[in-house]
Amino acid sequence: MRYLCLAADYDGTLATHGKVEQEVIEALYRLKASTRQLILVTGRVMEELKVVFPGYEIFDRIVAENGALLYKPATKEERLLGERPPEPFINELHRQVKPLSVGKVIVATWEPHQNTVLEAIKKEGLELQVIFNKGAVMILPAGINKAKGLKETLKEMNMSLHNVVAVGDAENDNAMLNAAECAVAVSNALPAVQHHADWITDHPHGKGVIQLIDRLLENDLQDVDCKLTRHYLNLGQRTTGEDFSVCPYGPNILLSGTTKSGKSTMATFFLEKLLEKNYQFCLIDPEGDYLQQPGAVRIGDSEHAPAVEEVLSLLNNPMQSVIVSILAIPLDDRPRFFNSLLSALSQMRKETGHPHWIIADEAHHMLPAPAAPSYYAIPDDFKNFAFISLSTEGMNEAVLNKITLVISMGDDAAKAIMEFSRFRNIQLKENAVTPLQKGQAWVWDVTAGNEPVLIKTGIPVHLQQRHKKKYATGDMDYNSFYFRGPENKLNLKAYNLIVFTQMASGIDDETWFYHLKRKDYSNWLRHSVHDEELAALVNKIEIDEQYGAGSRQAIVDLINDRYTA
Template sequence: MRYLCLAADYDGTLATHGKVEQEVIDALYRLKASTRLLILVTGRVLDELKVDFPEYELFDRIVAENGALLYNPATKEERLLGERPPASFINELHQQAKPLSVGKVIVATWEPHQNTVLEAIKKEGLELQVIFNKGAVMVLPAGINKAKGLKETLKELNLSLHNVVAVGDAENDNAMLQAAECAVAVSNALPAVQHHADWVTAHPHGKGVIELIDRLLENDLQDLDCHLTRHYLHLGQQISSADFSVCPYGPNILLSGTTQSGKSTMTTFILEKLLEKNYQFCLIDPEGDYLQLPGSVRIGDNEHAPAVEEVLSLLNNPLQSVIVCILALPLDDRPRFFNSLLSALSQMRKETGHPHWIIADEAHHMLPAPAAPSYYAIPDDFKNFLFISISTEGMNEAVLNKITLLISMGEDAAKAISAFSRFRNIPLPDNAVAPLQKGQAWVWDITAGNEPVLIKTGTPAHLQQRHKKKYATGDMDYNSFYFRGPENKLNLKAYNLMVFTQMAAGIDEETWRYHLKRKDYSNWLRHSVHDEELAGLVNSIENDEPHVEDSRHTIIELINERYTA
């Protein structure tokens, strides 16, 4: 479920001439029965609202006084987000602006008293703002509006604005509508409000809200996705220079590419786009590749495996994304851990709507092809997943059958698309894809029935050497260096650079010189560690025969300078 919460204005939206009709109340109860939350967001003073709307307790939370007062009907608790203006200011307005309404924070009157209000603010030297609402003139502390009140309420509920649909009609609703994932205006809304809304109901007032509720219950507003382009994730540019973007809700993406294909850069770019738009992700990182990104925290390292409970605790804050490093887990234990975490995340999504994206790097480690598809706790509502893998063929069919968007990069891009096409039994023309240049990718939207599209991939704002830690302290697996010596008497595996330097310091001179003469060190650094600069420096040492005695110390120092400093 995408929309777990409805935030609704009162006057002019739920209410007609100050009263809410019974059919609207019945519709609100129907929505509440779907486990969705109801938040009433109003400019009214709370005590006045309670008199005019006795059914206020059906709402889970009330944001009153145009965002300044938060109220929990179940516990009767109130929280103020600001202070009431001083008595001298209120007394001044009492004398000149009638009627005048004074709440616990808000002070409100009506046009044409706006100039009187502005003069009083100036006279008192106060930092206050004036908000207009269909003739009403509301005075509030700076920074307080319906969007602020809604955000603070959602914090209390551990919910995200991305799981909220908001509905309103007037000027003071604009901030709330633009903050929510989906902005709806009832048909009686002001033209400016309708202009910025994602959808305008056919009916006015409460009947428009009923229309919205019926649509929510019918399909969770899926048919409005095409209108929510302001939230789309930009992935790159097509050859025609048109932007290539995807809806942030619904797709299951497989990003496939071999080493040096640009897959890592593309992944980082996607993560930055999610963080930029405040979509929460949970990234499972099997090899310790990802440095901490702004807006995210990292749990686990090469010595400490994370617990599922710890991950969930961090994800409670929907504004905080989490990178789950499982480097400390043995390879054989990773599918089991992933399955447990997937089950817990699916339940969390059902209850809170987030994390919005679940991302699995090196997904073939956690979802290997040989495992029984029934082993995995694949949720019925399988959406918003990103799987990153070296190929499509190493992945389990339980996931491959759910993929809706394939991004293929590198030299084997065409091969990966062909393999996926055969697996899903979706025929493609022989010339559907061609070899790629650097910085390009084939993107295939399987659900649209189109052929793959060629795009120029985006570049992350902060290019990161995300493999640096993996090469330094992780497990390079089949890319490890082996000290074997001239007659293969040894078989010492250096599975990362730190282990390499430790072994290099201790092996016998004959073995060291054997690999030095064969240029094995520079070849390994170039082709397995992918550090061209370091490989070049080491190669010059390998060619410097007069100083071969110093080669061991020099190479170890070069590695330490770059990977342990």
């Protein structure tokens, strides 16, 4: 289940003319019976809300005063996220503005008094903000809004914004809608709110919320997935230059490739994309390949086996991703440990919606083909996993039968795709996949009935930085540039970019122009340094005769600017 929580505005959304109809309350009870959580997010103060909405206790949490006050109906606990403006400021507004309401943090009035409010804030030198809500003028501490209140509430509940669908109708709901995974506007919502919504209900007010609840219970808003492209995860680029991305919810990925095929680089790039969008992952690492992965905490090492309870404790915080090193677990015991961890993670997902992704590197260690498929505790609705392996041959059919997206890399990529198609009894054209070049992958959406797609894989940022240093000052070994000149009279090895610029400045003209005319410089930068942008700039110099003798200094300057300055 993707959406474990509904966050709903009150006035104009749940309520019609300030009152919530009985059929809306009944729909909320139906949603709550599905084990989903309910959060009311309103601009009203709690005392006023309790009077106009006696059924408020149906909600698991309430965010009141437009994000400034958090309330637990079950225990009646309150938590303030800010301080009320000083009394002299409030007294000054009382003298100039009517009506004026004052909560525990919020101070509010109505248009057209916004200019008076702004002048009073300026006069007192206060760090306050003004938020509008269909004619209402709300004064709050800087940084306090519905999104802030919702985030703090979810933090208390150990839940993620990626498991929330939010519904609203007015300007002050925009922050909450933008923060949630799915943003819904009731049909009576302001045009600006509808413009930013992922889905607009057919009905206004509470009837629109009922429609949303029915869709949640029917299919967990699966039909809205295609509109949530802002959350999609980039895997690389198509041959046409367009990004190739996948939905963050639903895919079951098999990433296969032989040693040095680039699958570890691809996996790291995928992890970076998850972290970039705040999707939590739990990665099981059997060989210590992810010890330096930024943005995640590591548990276990070559001497200390991780405990499932410790893993779950770390994952309680939905913003914390975890790498589970199982180096200390004997090979024969790894399937048992994986089964135990998978069972615990599956239960955690049911209750909290995260970890959003479960990733197993060298998955054949934990899911070997000889084991009985029934041994593994893989739920029928298991989604959002990525298993990384050398090939499909070593993987257990319990997993292979659930794969929906195959990413195949390396010299045997085409063979692996064809083997998987035969295993799943899915017909593919003989020429559907061809041998790959370095940095490419075949991606096959198994369930869509499409042909495999050829992509250029992305390079992780931290790997780019490491490589950039290597290219500038390290030893590029067989990727070095050799100044040979015509007839191979020379054999001068430039083993990094700094050495290249030094040699370029002193090499004889005949040798320099020999390589320039052959476009050896741009080809080296493109294929060995993997800097397409720099290669394109150098190529312009190579083909532009106006540079002439100045081509040497122009290319050296470009390299210095990007790598060695």
